[in-house]
Amino acid sequence: MSDAFGRAIRDHHRGERSAPLLVRDGDDTEEHPIETFYFEPFDGEGHGEWLEARLDGPLLDLGAGTGRHALYFQERFETVAIEPSDALVETMRERGVEDARRGDMFALPDRFERGRFQSALAIGTQMCLAGSMDGLRQFLADLAHVTTADATAVVHSYDPAADGVEELVGYRADPTPGLAHRVMTFEYEGETSDILQFRLFGPERLREATVPTPWSVEDVIRPNWDGSYRAALAKTDQRS
Numbered sequence: 001m002s003d004a005f006g007r008a009i010r011d012h013h014r015g016e017r018s019a020p021l022l023v024r025d026g027d028d029t030e031e032h033p034i035e036t037f038y039f040e041p042f043d044g045e046g047h048g049e050w051l052e053a054r055l056d057g058p059l060l061d062l063g064a065g066t067g068r069h070a071l072y073f074q075e076r077f078e079t080v081a082i083e084p085s086d087a088l089v090e091t092m093r094e095r096g097v098e099d100a101r102r103g104d105m106f107a108l109p110d111r112f113e114r115g116r117f118q119s120a121l122a123i124g125t126q127m128c129l130a131g132s133m134d135g136l137r138q139f140l141a142d143l144a145h146v147t148t149a150d151a152t153a154v155v156h157s158y159d160p161a162a163d164g165v166e167e168l169v170g171y172r173a174d175p176t177p178g179l180a181h182r183v184m185t186f187e188y189e190g191e192t193s194d195i196l197q198f199r200l201f202g203p204e205r206l207r208e209a210t211v212p213t214p215w216s217v218e219d220v221i222r223p224n225w226d227g228s229y230r231a232a233l234a235k236t237d238q239r240s
Helices: 004-013 034-039 048-052 068-073 086-095 126-130 133-145 203-210
Strands: 022-025 028-031 059-062 079-083 100-102 117-122 147-158 171-173 179-188 196-201 215-221 228-235
Touching (some): 004 086, 079 086, 126 147, 133 147, 203 228
Parallel strands (some): 059 079
Antiparallel strands (some): 171 179
């Protein structure tokens, strides 16, 4: 499997990047801003208090990238950072993430025992790779399995109803309110990644997906990043 995305970020970290990382959808192409997205130290980004108030350890950082958040939170409590990319796991370890592991955020019960974490963080819209409402429900159920009965989580998505979201490379409208698609690939040094198919869920669709799970949406904030939002989740069923 191609890892154009992970290799480009690892090469950038090592000062060895020889080409831009491109995001493509057919002829629609733009350069992905590696430095801005992955290497600026986490400083709260305008919502630090909001985020910190909703997380506690042990923390599971899902799709942790270069470990921006893990580096910050591991100084406060136990933090486990997972990524499916070997190149990104190497990058996190080189940057000082103490517990960086290769792992799939959509197969959590295969990797962690029940109730292992007090909170979880998924920043970067990786949740949208769940692919469907059923996939989102399954992800939330799996996340419930590996977290405590009073756990919290913060997740990140694009809102299809937000202004500007239609300008994203690969955006596809959907007739169903609160849903959209995004289809794209990454390209680096002539290597093209597998096609990534995102399902974009608005806040109301996320609330709908939590209904058969122990989670509820407690709060939503909008950091003004291309129509994205962050949602704070909490367990409502204390038996789970």
